[in-house]
Amino acid sequence: MSNTFGRVLCVTTFGESHGPAIGCVIDGFPPGLEISADEIRHDLMRRATGQSRWTSQRKEAEEVQILSGVFEGKTTGTPIALVVYNTDARSKDYSRIAEQFRPGHADYTYHHKYGLRDYRGGGRSSARETAMRVAAATLARKYLKRVLGVEITGWLAQLGDEVCDLNFDSAVIPTNPFFCPDAEKVAQLESYMKRLWKSGDSVGALVKARATGVPVGLGAPVYAKLDGDLAAAMMSINAVKGVEVGAGFRSVAQKGTEHRDEITPEGFESNHAGGVLGGIATGQPVEVAVAFKPTSSLRLPGRTVNAAGEPVEIITTGRHDPCVGIRAIPIVEAMLALTIMDHFLLHRAQCGDVAPQQPRIPT
Amino acid sequence: MSNTFGRVLCVTTFGESHGPAIGCVIDGFPPGLEISADEIRHDLMRRATGQSRWTSQRKEAEEVQILSGVFEGKTTGTPIALVVYNTDARSKDYSRIAEQFRPGHADYTYHHKYGLRDYRGGGRSSARETAMRVAAATLARKYLKRVLGVEITGWLAQLGDEVCDLNFDSAVIPTNPFFCPDAEKVAQLESYMKRLWKSGDSVGALVKARATGVPVGLGAPVYAKLDGDLAAAMMSINAVKGVEVGAGFRSVAQKGTEHRDEITPEGFESNHAGGVLGGIATGQPVEVAVAFKPTSSLRLPGRTVNAAGEPVEIITTGRHDPCVGIRAIPIVEAMLALTIMDHFLLHRAQCGDVAPQQPRIPT
Amino acid sequence: MSNTFGRVLCVTTFGESHGPAIGCVIDGFPPGLEISADEIRHDLMRRATGQSRWTSQRKEAEEVQILSGVFEGKTTGTPIALVVYNTDARSKDYSRIAEQFRPGHADYTYHHKYGLRDYRGGGRSSARETAMRVAAATLARKYLKRVLGVEITGWLAQLGDEVCDLNFDSAVIPTNPFFCPDAEKVAQLESYMKRLWKSGDSVGALVKARATGVPVGLGAPVYAKLDGDLAAAMMSINAVKGVEVGAGFRSVAQKGTEHRDEITPEGFESNHAGGVLGGIATGQPVEVAVAFKPTSSLRLPGRTVNAAGEPVEIITTGRHDPCVGIRAIPIVEAMLALTIMDHFLLHRAQCGDVAPQQPRIPT
């Protein structure tokens, strides 16, 4: 169960960074949705490496195959298996890592958990796994948009100490390789990344995402709360160290009169809740913020030990993103989509189809 | 499944704030642990209302009954059912809420999800549910301490804008009603709460918790990551809006050379990871921070609508905590304990018993 | 998870035969169904001991309490907890069993699995647990009848070598303590049981059950097949050793032309399938047959060993059913109801509400 996400829409992923292939099985998906490998590949390319100077230069074709669950272009209700063969894995880059633990990396913990590990490219702990989340989410996003009108948008909110969304324009996001919503800011980010790249260091990032059109009522008490499942979904992404819903950590210093979102016949007056109250969607936009730590694979030397416990200095060559948070935006969007769709199906199980006219007041 | 927490150690809770009783069923617990209702009640009283001036004045006896799964004072391996009858529920306090939605409260979402709701005291959305998490965790904490030497400590890190753990002394925590680790700070918190109480407003809080003695290897890729499950566990607590592991949101502005925890033969040099790398425990202390929003039930008037969608002004009487975060500390500890124990059992399933000598280097 | 039944309608039971109470938590139940403790108790009395000379003389009041999930007489969508306190447990009857393993009983296996066991009345392995399945099924049956028109009927098909349903009249079933559908047969069963009682021996039984009105489409490939889940449901009942759907073991000697149920515009011509093809309901009656072994607790001496491994002769006093299959009929019905309702909700999750006009041909 450890590699499966979801309660009734279940996505199981498999694959290692430098193994033959990565893939996933999507179980419980409704029948009748048109889907093509091209649509999935389109989304995969948004997350792909090698698309700009600022990400790893590994270039995968991302030629996704649909192995099952789709017939004559439509989902059939049976499990949908997707597979992408790895074509640009250079395992020789990792020979030194086999015997050393990169500080800040999962090398150490995999080794001690399992007693052995596929060290090539991080194996199962590589962000390559997340490609399949994006692939699975292609179906979920299309379904959510068509059936409920849900739209999902993610963006880079902060890169290191550079805040990126002071001026927010969603139309700007797809126009630059940083998923930055502020056109003025892009040049600054480029020079920031140039300096970072030269320095050999890496940096963290803050990613935000929002889903509009989520019907009031999705989510369930108390261990299947929509925000609880979102928190797990986001924290399961590589390098994530923090998750907020709505006002998040700003809630700590807020007064109740400030935080509570008052309601009028025209709708909520604010959205500190981030679209979730008591674990159940309010009908307002669902809003999350996710903190990504800086990449741990660095060409700047660091102290570590080898498998024998002896002290060594480590330098990681290979191809790595200086800021993993940038490419993570489609992944955050994907997990948001999968979580919402899972809860839509779960809600439908218990309460029947969502009636569009259900809320008596605007949401 | 929505009211069940855990993968192999499964805790199912039930009960409403003003219903006849609350309770839980703990399934999958190892046989042979000595446990008594008194031990459980002792922990329940740490979370209980009515213990200080600064929390709700509802006084529950918290007389827990063990209905099953314990024989001659020991767990038998069969499901352990615990029940606490509600004795101080004053439902008349809530008559007005039946027809109105408190801003910032789950009233609105429960109503729209289910079409009806038990409005008395918040029903299922009340923090009263969390008492059973504390009860279940009494067993988990005792087991973890005995078998693995795990110790769990939670504290109030911030109350509104008052930082509480600049001077940290764990011995101070149990000596004051705020779970504050800084003896100097307690008087300040008292006057803060006094002013807050007078104002009629509420405030948020930051709670931190730490588990020491967690063996390297607990946790599993990629959707059963230890930190992923912790995030869900914490976000499932009432009023939580954010969760961090280790450096959390500070990671955003960190450089890789700063964030990565270097390793020497003597162990890790720092713990920005918060004890988790790649979703698997490193053997260092597991550290989480949790943001609680301010209580939404206020005696200061707010705008809302009633069930008919008409605008009304709402004032919440009843007995409420001006800062829910204070009493949440035992709950955060409980969820930390349950998550770790669940992962200990899950690890044992796949990899066999944890060998204490397993790590080749100090952790 | 071991004590939970169901995929989206999850019933968790707890309790030992001679512990303080038995109970269950029903999670995922739709909101809005009227239910009372009296309705549940009515069903519990159908399964209760002490109702006739032919069953155990233990007399439990079966005073069920609804602890949660029901408000103003209606289900709220939150977990429904039911509890029945044990009032007629005579633990002293079992003192000898503490140190001996009854042949054919779970004493031996519980002891070796857990290292200790609640030996009083069989503890968790007692059929007393099944009372809560019947209680949970009261809600499921009422819901299924109202929403889908499903009707469930179980009966005694064979008692030892006495076939009981050669003449089937469902109206006869509730008129006799054997759930026998053949009025002519009842006197014979009485004399059979009288002789059996005198002999001190016990006997097996065959129970059949049928559900009509099950919509075509319930069930799911391939490990959530409707018949697969039914098989697990039935085999989970105490003393069950075999399960058949439709033609069952008669299929072995059938030819394909004989077994296959031909279809005409008026519907299926036969029902060897027992209402399930490919794990999915056909719309015909769902039919199961369940084999119960004879009670293992006998007052006729048997050879066994004690906890020290020494040979001893065992005689079981205490109050036991000479044929557990008789009282099992409401339990088989209950598991049939819970399985169908679980699959109705699961189907609704993936495919939306069942449209009554969906089948294009009569079923």
Added chain:
Amino acid sequence: MSNTFGRVLCVTTFGESHGPAIGCVIDGFPPGLEISADEIRHDLMRRATGQSRWTSQRKEAEEVQILSGVFEGKTTGTPIALVVYNTDARSKDYSRIAEQFRPGHADYTYHHKYGLRDYRGGGRSSARETAMRVAAATLARKYLKRVLGVEITGWLAQLGDEVCDLNFDSAVIPTNPFFCPDAEKVAQLESYMKRLWKSGDSVGALVKARATGVPVGLGAPVYAKLDGDLAAAMMSINAVKGVEVGAGFRSVAQKGTEHRDEITPEGFESNHAGGVLGGIATGQPVEVAVAFKPTSSLRLPGRTVNAAGEPVEIITTGRHDPCVGIRAIPIVEAMLALTIMDHFLLHRAQCGDVAPQQPRIPT
């Protein structure tokens, strides 16, 4: 979850009979077991079609690829993905079936559940899916044998009305294409199948299987009983209509003194229990019997309706087994292996490693 088998050892299968590929993901498997694609393919060939005159003539190469979870020949603890591309699918054989429902086949139910279906070769309802159970079980059987000494043997017990195991010699089973344990019987079965083939009809079969070396204690009350999970496992196999454990339906007519397995210091005196008491393994051989219905795809004409509900006569050409039960023997063995291994891991989670010396009396 519908296409996943197991509680902690989770096998998810995907694929349609005539789609690009079939495959599975095995999650939760212990690290460190040596495994090769050749070993898996060897087992796949035992189940493969085209191996004798008496099974479907479809000839698949069964070239299994290990896509993940195995590194340098050993399992790593991460999900193991296996895929077999379909190479001998002749979809044109099925063009007529697209618009007609074969009596006794899942055509009808898939169509009504999902509104569309992959009709080629039965799509997801084809027995081709079971190849992946056999593949997954290769790992489970190897692990169980090495760690616990478990041995699993299945055989054809009855073909139509021909009883095949009156003289049981396990060494005979692999020597004939019927998995028949009676050397004398093989010629009879050949002439039986010849006649059956000529007639154009099909026939049912009874398959039995046994696992020795299963440690006392595996299994769990009450909805995760070893025999409950076995019943689900077996009933999930295509064409199965009945499952027995131990004495099975013979229990109905047995007396308690006859059925109960007496115990002496040397062990149990009989095994009517089939190795399971109270849902938990006794340490004796675990024994199941499984009833297979006759193939429903026949070249003898039958009455049915088409998708428009009009009456039609159907004749199924294509390549089909006249008795699906024969090739089912490796599948029954596979499900027995997967169930036992799942329970071994589940037991280890709750109770720790099985101590070989645990039972105080011989089993």
